[in-house]
Each structure stands twice: as structure tokens, then as C-alpha cells.
Amino acid sequence: MPNRKKIPIILDGDPGHDDAIAWVLAHASGRFHILAVTTAAGNQTIEKTTYNALRVCTLIGLHVPVAKGCRKPLLTEPMNAPSVHGESGLDGPALPEPAFDAQPEGAVELMARVIRNSEDKVTIVSTGPMTNTAAFLLAHPELKDRIERISMMGGGLALGNWTPAAEFNILVDPDAAKIVFESGVPILMAGLDVTEKALILPEDFERIRAQHNPVSDIVWQWLEFFYRFHRSIGYAGAPMHDPCAVMALIHPEIFTIRDYYVQIETCGDYCKGATVPDWYGLSGHVPNASCILDVDRKAFADLLVETIAVYGEKMP
Numbered sequence: 001m002p003n004r005k006k007i008p009i010i011l012d013g014d015p016g017h018d019d020a021i022a023w024v025l026a027h028a029s030g031r032f033h034i035l036a037v038t039t040a041a042g043n044q045t046i047e048k049t050t051y052n053a054l055r056v057c058t059l060i061g062l063h064v065p066v067a068k069g070c071r072k073p074l075l076t077e078p079m080n081a082p083s084v085h086g087e088s089g090l091d092g093p094a095l096p097e098p099a100f101d102a103q104p105e106g107a108v109e110l111m112a113r114v115i116r117n118s119e120d121k122v123t124i125v126s127t128g129p130m131t132n133t134a135a136f137l138l139a140h141p142e143l144k145d146r147i148e149r150i151s152m153m154g155g156g157l158a159l160g161n162w163t164p165a166a167e168f169n170i171l172v173d174p175d176a177a178k179i180v181f182e183s184g185v186p187i188l189m190a191g192l193d194v195t196e197k198a199l200i201l202p203e204d205f206e207r208i209r210a211q212h213n214p215v216s217d218i219v220w221q222w223l224e225f226f227y228r229f230h231r232s233i234g235y236a237g238a239p240m241h242d243p244c245a246v247m248a249l250i251h252p253e254i255f256t257i258r259d260y261y262v263q264i265e266t267c268g269d270y271c272k273g274a275t276v277p278d279w280y281g282l283s284g285h286v287p288n289a290s291c292i293l294d295v296d297r298k299a300f301a302d303l304l305v306e307t308i309a310v311y312g313e314k315m316p
Contacts, residue, residue, distance in 0.1 A: 006033040007148075007249065008120050010111060012069070013242065014042035014049040014128030016085055017092070017226040020056045021304075022127050022153075022242035024215060027062050028310040031250050035114045037066040038107035040128035042172050043081045044089030046071050049128075052090040054098035060215055060311070063100070065114075069107035069132040073173035081168060084229050092225035093218050107132040112140045121148035123249070127242035129169050130154065134176035137183050149186040153245040155275030156192030157260070157291060166273030167192050170264065174273045178264040187289040189262065190244035191275060194255065194292040198244050199237035202227070204301045213312030243304065248292055251303060256294035259287035 009032045013019035026032050037057060039050040050068045057066060072078045085091065103110055111132065115122045124147060126133055137144060154169035154177065162168040170177045181187065200223055209220040227238040248255050261278040265271045278285065 004031070007031060007123055008033045008035055008118050009123045009125050010036045010038060010114060012038045012040060012107070012124055012126045012128065012132050013053075014040040014044070015052040015056055015090055016043040016049070016128070016242070017090060017222045018240055018242040019043070019127045020052070020090060020222060021219060021240065022125070022246045023056055023062070024060055024219060025243050025304060025307050026125065026246045027060050028307045029246075029250050034062060034064055035118065035122065036064055036110050037062070038110060038132050039066070039069045040132055041070065041072060041078055042128040042169060043085045045078070045080065048089045050102055051098070052088070054100070054102060055090070055095040058096045058099040059218060065103045065110055067103045067105055067107045067110035070135055073129060073131055074134060074175045076173065076175070079172055084226075086225070093221035095218065108136045108139055111136045112143060115143050115146045118146070121146055123148045124150045125245055125249070126150055126152040126154070127245055129172040130176040130180045131173045134173075134179040137179060137185075144183065144185060147185050149188055150180060151188040151190070151245045151249050153190045153195065153242045155189060155262070157262070157275060157277040159192055160274065161192055163273065165265070165271040167275070170275055171273030174264055174266040178266055181262055181264055181288055188245070188248055189289045189291045190241070190248060191291065194295050195241040195244050196239050197297060198240045198295050198300050199235070199297060200240055200301055200304065201237040204237070204305060207305045208308055211309050211312055213309070215311035216308050219308055240300070240304070244292065244295070247300060247303065251299075254296040254299040254303070255292050257290050257292050260289060260291050261285040261287050262289045262291065
């Protein structure tokens, strides 16, 4: 809405096809004041995700400071997902070369500077492993109250996708996730419970393809590449994991959200990386996360398609 105050955010992710689409959505929505972009090691190495972040920002005309994040998880060894996102982390259509360089400062320092200097509290939109956010909270506890909330894609209250118990983003750095979930900062959690339902179907790809603008021409090809893997394991469409963390801030009315106390399992042979909800309040803890459980799939797809069309018009 024209008179609605924009939400100041930092985009923190490991692009990645669905991260990239989440950033496309965030920039075109007109609902956010994007203050900075920080990169995480997850879908690919930190060098590759930072390069991808700069290319995505160049593609969509997002000219904000970009900083390279932590090279590895807090306590464990790195792991990547080339089977899903390719060797580059963002395989598929050719993207423009970066129009600018990453900042000399690292992600934690950039987060601190931006959050300290912002007139309003800042929302962190985390769509990768939560290493940078946890490192920020450890390094700058005095700034914790300057965070409005953390809207994150990660985990799954009922299931995993990288192991039977764990979703990829949490499994990569469960120690970081534990720090974030125990920080007291409000969390909006888009886990597999909802993101597996936020499917963009092949007919939606075609609606985006038909727009014929410079960004839509890339997005539909990202969707085709991303769907190739998911089709091979039985999906009807491409699950838009990371865009849920953005869309829920813009259109919470299309989601079902419930508050739970969620714990992070950091070790174990079978359950490392699990996000364990207290469904019935047995722990005695107050809820620490607003957990998204369901979505109106058609409304989600329509809103995503409509927003991408903005790149064919004058940007907000």
C-alpha cells in the first residue's frame, strides 16, 4: 500500500534458487526498506553464495551493501547441496556479472552497523543457515533489542528433508539455530510444514514466462531448474521454501500460524538438527516461535506471479 511504512530488513541467505526468488519478491514488493544483504555458507561455499548474491542484486537492481558471511558453521564442518542447486549454487540461466563488489567488512560487522544506525528496529530475513545471525547475537548482545524479529526459513516441526529429522538449513549449523531460538528475539518460522505446501506448479512457471521482463525471464528458468530435482523425487511443483519467509511478512493472512516453544537438537545419531516443538506445553516454557503451518497455495502463487510482473513496470 502506498502509505504503509516500509519494514527495514537485512536479507541473509545462501543463494540458491529459492533464496534468489525470495530476494526478487522482497525487492519488488515495495513493502521493505532493504538495508543490506549478507551471505551464508550453505547451498554452496561462501565464495560461491557471495558471488551469487552480487549477481542477483545486479539482476534486480538492488544496490545495497553486500557482505560475505562466516566461512563455516560455528562448530561443525561445512556441508553443501550441489544435488539441488548445482555446482555454482545457482545453476541454470546466465546471470549478469556483479555491478559492484562486496563490502570489505564481514557480515557480522555490517549487520551491527546497519542495525545500530537504523531509526527503527530491523527485521532479519534468514533463508540459509543461521550462522551470521548467531555470530551477531554473540558479538553484539547490546544490539539484540534493536532486532524487531527474525523471519526465517528452516526446520520442520513434523519432518526433515536432509535426514528424517532435520531440514537442511538447521542441519548445516544447529548450534547457530539453537543460539537464535534461545535468544529471546521474536521468531517467525517458515519450516517444511508450510514450505512443502507452497508449490509453484508448471502452469505458474508459464505465467511468469509470459511476462517477458528481464527478471521474469530468469525466474522461470530458475524454477525449471529447481523443479527438475524435485520432480525426480515426486513433487508436483517447485517448493518455494525461502520465499515463505518473505511472503509471510507481506501477506500473513494467507498463512496459518501458531505459537510454540521450539528446541533445537544439536547432536545425536538420528536427530541432529531437528526442530522439536512442544505441541502441548509440557515443558513449561512460553512459546519462542510463531510457526507457519499451512498456506493458501493458489493465493501464494498468484501473489508471487503478480509481484514478479513489477519488474516489467516502474519499480516501486
